[in-house]
Amino acid sequence: MTKAFLSILITAILTENFLLSKFLGICPFLGVSKKLNTATGMSMAVIFVMLLATAVTYPINTLLENNDMEYLQTIVFILVIAALVQLVEIVLRKYIPALYSSLGIYLPLITTNCAVLGVVILNIDKGYGFAESMVNSLGAGLGFLLAMVMFAGVRERLESCDIPKFMQGLPITLVAASLTSISFLGFTGIVENLFK
Amino acid sequence: MAEKKPLIKEFTKGLIAENPVLRLVLGTCPTLAVSTSVTGAIGMGVAASIVLICSNIVISALRKIIPGKVRIPAYIVIIASFVTIVQMLVKAYAPAIDESLGVYLPLIVVNCIILGRAEAFAGKNSVIASAFDGMGMGVGFTGALLAMALIREFFGTGSIAGIRIIQEAWPIDPMIIFILPPGGFFAFGILIAVANKIAESKGKPKAELHGCESCPMAANCSLIKAPGEDNVKEATVK
Numbered sequence: 001m002t003k004a005f006l007s008i009l010i011t012a013i014l015t016e017n018f019l020l021s022k023f024l025g026i027c028p029f030l031g032v033s034k035k036l037n038t039a040t041g042m043s044m045a046v047i048f049v050m051l052l053a054t055a056v057t058y059p060i061n062t063l064l065e066n067n068d069m070e071y072l073q074t075i076v077f078i079l080v081i082a083a084l085v086q087l088v089e090i091v092l093r094k095y096i097p098a099l100y101s102s103l104g105i106y107l108p109l110i111t112t113n114c115a116v117l118g119v120v121i122l123n124i125d126k127g128y129g130f131a132e133s134m135v136n137s138l139g140a141g142l143g144f145l146l147a148m149v150m151f152a153g154v155r156e157r158l159e160s161c162d163i164p165k166f167m168q169g170l171p172i173t174l175v176a177a178s179l180t181s182i183s184f185l186g187f188t189g190i191v192e193n194l195f196k
Numbered sequence: 197m198a199e200k201k202p203l204i205k206e207f208t209k210g211l212i213a214e215n216p217v218l219r220l221v222l223g224t225c226p227t228l229a230v231s232t233s234v235t236g237a238i239g240m241g242v243a244a245s246i247v248l249i250c251s252n253i254v255i256s257a258l259r260k261i262i263p264g265k266v267r268i269p270a271y272i273v274i275i276a277s278f279v280t281i282v283q284m285l286v287k288a289y290a291p292a293i294d295e296s297l298g299v300y301l302p303l304i305v306v307n308c309i310i311l312g313r314a315e316a317f318a319g320k321n322s323v324i325a326s327a328f329d330g331m332g333m334g335v336g337f338t339g340a341l342l343a344m345a346l347i348r349e350f351f352g353t354g355s356i357a358g359i360r361i362i363q364e365a366w367p368i369d370p371m372i373i374f375i376l377p378p379g380g381f382f383a384f385g386i387l388i389a390v391a392n393k394i395a396e397s398k399g400k401p402k403a404e405l406h407g408c409e410s411c412p413m414a415a416n417c418s419l420i421k422a423p424g425e426d427n428v429k430e431a432t433v434k
Contacts, residue, residue, distance in 0.1 A: 021377045023377065026228060117305070181377045182378045
């Protein structure tokens with residue numbers, strides 16, 4: 001049992017990294033990764049929302065399936081996630097201002113982030129149970145954090161580099177992302193061999 | 197006002213001058229993810245374009261009825277409805293495309309091009325102008341996807357749309373890395389660099405990553421109010 005969970009977790013973090021091999025959530029990956037502290041803040045918010053969204057959408061999905069209404073998944077999930085994020089933001093702002101200032105400011109950005117909706121839909125596609133879904137979402141979030149932190153480090157180095165004029169700005173950022181992504185290719189096969 | 201502008205302009209601006217992918221840097225996730233094959237790219241481009249045109253028309257028709265404060269949730273519901281319709285159609289009539297697009301088909305709902313156009317154009321302009329805007333943006337998106345897919349499929353597998361171009365007997369091997377994730381980032385980076393070069397020669401600004409400003413959620417995001425790191429620091433201190 002533990003082995004199965006560990007396998008899901010490591011797969012989600014390393015081999016099927018959301019940012020670097022599934023391309024989910026590229027906007028924040030390119031947009032908020034300039035500084036290490038914003039990158040970590042954003043990732044923490046993503047982990048939190050992913051877990052919350054999975055916990056809430058799992059029972060809703062069971063309800064939809066029991067009533068033969070799976071076709072409503074897309075509409076229901078995006079609305080539930082959007083409403084949930086807004087609610088959490090309001091609650092945080094009112095009652096825990098300290099947490100709001102470090103985490104809450106990123107929340108509205110996450111409402112329409114493909115990583116959150118993506119993890120929810122992937123959990124259902126893979127037929128995971130509740131516990132497995134939560135572990136997979138945690139892994140996806142941690143993988144997001146890992147990739148963001150690594151990439152923020154790379155970008156801080158890029159700032160002081162002498163880059164050819166036509167590559168400045170976005171192109172060099174994407175090429176750097178490509179190199180970061182190559183490092184994750186090295187993990188291919190690690191899960192199969194660890195848990196065989 | 198916008199009605200006075202020739203409709204053809206609304207269409208053509210999305211193709212090159214304001215290409216959603218190469219100039220506005222929107223919808224990067226699907227661009228990177230489904231551009232490993234030409235067929236997948238066309239499937240995604242057509243599906244997203246249909247959603248974009250339909251949602252643009254409906255949102256523009258309802259623009260005077262939807263209250264400003266709840267416009268984003270209203271837009272999301274409209275877009276999600278059309279995504280569901282497209283999802284059902286693709287599943288029924290083109291199961292192969294459904295297979296190759298996978299999770300990215302329902303994720304059209306969070307494609308920032310669609311919500312971005314709803315917020316920037318359809319919510320302010322007439323139905324016909326919005327329809328043309330949607331068509332132009334859709335064709336621009338499909339074109340950029342196709343360019344990416346041609347590069348990646350050709351270099352990665354030596355074929356185009358499944359037809360082998362580089363024969364087995366030839367002494368060159370395809371570079372598999374191009375259809376793997378790193379190749380996606382790399383090809384996109386090079387395409388943006390080329391687009392920048394062309395824009396520069398015409399005296400247009402470079403495609404910059406606006407990061408948050410181009411995000412449709414920018415209006416209610418506290419990170420954006422005054423762009424830059426200082427603002428984030430300030431918000432954290434408070």
